[in-house]
Amino acid sequence: MANELNVDIRKWHADGPAIAAALLVPLGRHSVTVLFGPSGAGKTTVLRAIAGLDRPDAGVIVCGSEVWYDGGRGIHLPPQKRRVGYLSQEYAVFPHLTVRHNVAYGARGDSVDNLLARFDLASLADRHARHLSGGELQRVALARALASQPRLLLLDEPLSALDAPTRLRMRADLRQLLAGVQIPAVVVTHDRTEALALGDSIAIMIGGKLRQAGPIESVFDAPANADVAEAVGVETICQARVLDASAGLVTVEIGRVRLAAVDAGGPFTDVFACIRAETVTIERGPSPGPTSARNHLQARIVSVTDEGPVARVVLDCGFRLTAIVTRQSEEELQLREGEHVIAVIKATTIRLVPRG
Amino acid sequence: MEWQAIWLSLRLSFWTTLILLAVGLPAAHWLTFSPRRWKFLVEAVVALPVVLPPTVLGFYILMAIGPHSPAGKLYAALTGGMLPFSFQGLLVASVLYSLPFAVQPFVAGFAAVDRKLIEASWCLGVSRASTFFRVIVPLSVPGIVTGMILSFAHTLGEFGVVLMVGGNLAGVTRTVSIAIYDDVQALDYSAALHTSLLLLGISFLVLAATYALRRRVWAVWLPYGQ
Numbered sequence: 001m002a003n004e005l006n007v008d009i010r011k012w013h014a015d016g017p018a019i020a021a022a023l024l025v026p027l028g029r030h031s032v033t034v035l036f037g038p039s040g041a042g043k044t045t046v047l048r049a050i051a052g053l054d055r056p057d058a059g060v061i062v063c064g065s066e067v068w069y070d071g072g073r074g075i076h077l078p079p080q081k082r083r084v085g086y087l088s089q090e091y092a093v094f095p096h097l098t099v100r101h102n103v104a105y106g107a108r109g110d111s112v113d114n115l116l117a118r119f120d121l122a123s124l125a126d127r128h129a130r131h132l133s134g135g136e137l138q139r140v141a142l143a144r145a146l147a148s149q150p151r152l153l154l155l156d157e158p159l160s161a162l163d164a165p166t167r168l169r170m171r172a173d174l175r176q177l178l179a180g181v182q183i184p185a186v187v188v189t190h191d192r193t194e195a196l197a198l199g200d201s202i203a204i205m206i207g208g209k210l211r212q213a214g215p216i217e218s219v220f221d222a223p224a225n226a227d228v229a230e231a232v233g234v235e236t237i238c239q240a241r242v243l244d245a246s247a248g249l250v251t252v253e254i255g256r257v258r259l260a261a262v263d264a265g266g267p268f269t270d271v272f273a274c275i276r277a278e279t280v281t282i283e284r285g286p287s288p289g290p291t292s293a294r295n296h297l298q299a300r301i302v303s304v305t306d307e308g309p310v311a312r313v314v315l316d317c318g319f320r321l322t323a324i325v326t327r328q329s330e331e332e333l334q335l336r337e338g339e340h341v342i343a344v345i346k347a348t349t350i351r352l353v354p355r356g
Numbered sequence: 357m358e359w360q361a362i363w364l365s366l367r368l369s370f371w372t373t374l375i376l377l378a379v380g381l382p383a384a385h386w387l388t389f390s391p392r393r394w395k396f397l398v399e400a401v402v403a404l405p406v407v408l409p410p411t412v413l414g415f416y417i418l419m420a421i422g423p424h425s426p427a428g429k430l431y432a433a434l435t436g437g438m439l440p441f442s443f444q445g446l447l448v449a450s451v452l453y454s455l456p457f458a459v460q461p462f463v464a465g466f467a468a469v470d471r472k473l474i475e476a477s478w479c480l481g482v483s484r485a486s487t488f489f490r491v492i493v494p495l496s497v498p499g500i501v502t503g504m505i506l507s508f509a510h511t512l513g514e515f516g517v518v519l520m521v522g523g524n525l526a527g528v529t530r531t532v533s534i535a536i537y538d539d540v541q542a543l544d545y546s547a548a549l550h551t552s553l554l555l556l557g558i559s560f561l562v563l564a565a566t567y568a569l570r571r572r573v574w575a576v577w578l579p580y581g582q
Contacts, residue, residue, distance in 0.1 A: 053475050079478040092476035096494045105490075106480025141476075148480045 003027045005152060005184075009049055009059035009069070011042075017208030019056070021046045024213075027064060027151065027184055032175075034199030034216070035188045037231060042208040043188040047154050050186065051086040052079035063151065085145030085153045085183070090161050091137045093129040093144070100125040102140050107147035115143040119177075134162045135170055146181060153178070153185040159194055171197045172268070172354050192233060196220075196272045196353045204228050221320065233276070238319045240273040240352070249294075249347060257318035260294035261350035268354035279349035280323035282313060283342040284333050294347035297321075301339045304330065311335070317343050358551050360527055361535035368443070368531060369511040372450040376458035376507045379451065381500070384462030385488060403456045410453065414520025417449045421521070441523045446531075449521040450511045457506040465499015466492055502566050509562040513555065 005025040012018045019042040025033050035043045048054035050061060052068065055076050061069035068077045079086070094102050099121050104112045116122045119139040124132065129140065138158065145153060158174060159167045175198050178185050187198050195202055196216065203213035204223075211231075212224040220237040223229035240252040240259075248263045252273055261273065281293070299317035311330040315321045321343055325335070335341070387399060405413055421439040422428050431439050439445035469492050477487040493500065515533040522529030524538065532555055539548035 051475075051479055053479070079475070080481050080483060082479075083481065084479060086476070086479040088472045088476065090472060092470065092472040094473060094476075094491060105477070106482050108481075144476075144480065 003064055005050070005064075006060065006062045007046070007050060009046070009056035009061060009071075011045060011049070011054070011056045011058075013208075017042065019045050019208045021203075021205065021210040023203050023210060025152070025184055025186055029184065030179055030182045031184045032178055032198050032200050033184070033186045034195045034202045035186060035205060036192075036195045036199075036202050037190065037205035039190050041190075041205040043190075043205050044156055046205070046210075047086075047156050047186065047188050050152075051084050051154055052077055052082050053086070083148070083151050085142075085148060085150035087138075087141050087145060087153070087155045087158060089157045091141035093132070093137050093140045095128070095130040098126050098128055099132070099140055102129055103143045103147050105144060105147075108149045111147055111149075115147055119143040133166075135166045138162065138170060142177065146183075150183060153181075153183050155185060155187045157188055157190070159189075159191070174198060175355065193353050196237065196274070197355060204231055206231055236273075236275040236277065236280075236319075236321050238273050238275075239355075240271050242269050242271055242352070250352070252350075252352065254319045257297065259297075259345065259350060260347040261352055262348055263352075268352075270355040272353040272355060274351040274353060275321065275345060276349065277312065277322040277324040279346065280315075280321060281344040282315075282323055282325055282329070282333060282335065283344055285342075291344070292346070293344045295343075295345040295350075297343045297345070299341050299343040301335055301337055301341060303337060304335050306330075315341070315343050321345075358532065358535040358539075358547065361530050361532045362551070362554065364443075364527065364530060365512055365532040368446060368450055369508045371447055372454055372511040373458075373504050373508045375447070375451050376454060377500075377504060380455065380458035380462050380503065380507075381493075383455075384459050384466055385492070387459065388463050388466040402459050405453050406456050410514065410516025411520055413453060414449060414517040417452060417517065418521050421445055421448060440521060441525060441529060443522075443528055446518060446522040446529050449517050450514065453514055453517045454507045454510045457510045458503040461499045461503035461506060462496070463499075465496030465502075468499070469495045498569050501569055505562050505566045505569075509559055512562075513559060 004027055007021060007023040007025070010018065010020045021042070023046070025031070035046060037043055045054055049056050049069070056069060056071060058071040059069070060067070060071070063082070067075050068082055069075060094105065097105065100112065100116065103115055103121070116125055119142065121139055121143060124136060129137070132140065159170055162170055171194060178198070189195050199216045201214060202216045202219050204211045204219060206227050212219055212228050217237055217239065220232050223232055238254045240254045243251040243253055243258070245263055250261055250263050252259050252261050252271065254273060259273065297317040299315040299321065302314040302316050302320070305312045306327065310324050310326055313323045313325060313335055315323060323343065333341070383402070387395060418440055419425065420427055421431070423432060423438055428439055431437070439448060473491055473495070474487055477491050478484070482490065513533060514531070515537070518529065518531050518534060524530050524534055532551060536548050536551050539551065
């Protein structure tokens, strides 16, 4: 209880769904909690409530031993007293100030020059904010937030205002920046790749309600219900290491299993390997002949679950792999728990998300 | 040419504008950002001088600041003087009369400031008052300047209110428009023509400046343009 942010709030909306969210964020060390869900799920409202910009209707927000909001006792601390670094979607960099004055705006201590250097802004220091690009604005906003020495960073869709190439670059950069500052962060996003690339733990919000929270892999791997499964996409997600890359093809290692995949496009070593259940093929016995698929894995069937016309087959092939096959295939191949089969995955269907 | 009246009018306009800046900025801030539901009532009161006949407004002000009114008694106790038919009384009337011409452009300026910038400032630990001066005011400069120019011009041209509250004392309450009225009454058309022409010229220049500002012709001079 002592060193975490405890959010448990409710808010009723005249238009749109009511908000109900309970969330624990560890404090005092680096961690990235992703608040994930489709647009209009109420993620931003939760973030604004934590920042003190929106007042919930009921519940509590407690940061360590400090009560920020208590509906019952009528406590609502203004944003000035909460010491959070809040980044809105468009970064809200002051257009009438230079980069340096932006960063120095709410600065505690004399960290401004350090931050300008660290965020690669020294050469832009005297430039007016309205002449900056999206990526530069984001760096200014982050540096400005950090200059006020916040206890917690709140980032609302930090990459959505950027154009596609910049977004890709900043995704990797942002994770490193967040890891470098040793301040816990809550990141709102509706983009699955962003969630995977940035988060350590994830909280899924759908229709105003927080449905599931936990370590990112466990939530993606084992969605609590159909709604969450739909929101995250039913996929196998494994932490993997890139071993080598040649001719656009890379070898990644998941545990002790090696897989061929298509290059993620960058000098990354730590990645998430995402495999959609629909793209996994199951074969019996020795391979019937040469195929175009690059990956053939020995696997043991962990479980088979019938879901209408299809069956969900969970395989153990050194890592957990989920496959979806038709009921006919299930019958023909006699897929039963404990049986040994071969899982076939095309290299092109494995998506690699860099983890910086 | 009625130099004394022109000088008086300019002084009156200057002080009115200055007072309106001090009174109008907080009022506009409240009108823009207050969550109160009944603030439309205050908006209506502030806008009243736009539609009310100046004589009606002048009559009420005369009643309100007269020697038997609470305000008049207080003023007499403090200064020993009287507000009606004095420069100070005229100033009070002018401030009320030109209030909407200052407050409405101020409100428009404040409302155009991106709310996200204000919230960003709060989250950086900067108080609401400080945010007002460091973010809202610099980003509302065109609105604020427009409000000041319009207050100045509106005060310069007032007639009905001045006549009701100030009367016609040379060097004290005899403003340009009253001087022109007097000239015409005295059939001194040539004096009226010259003074009118001057007032027309000043008014045109002031309005041209206002519209130029809105079209950001002066963006180069005002680095804080929106």
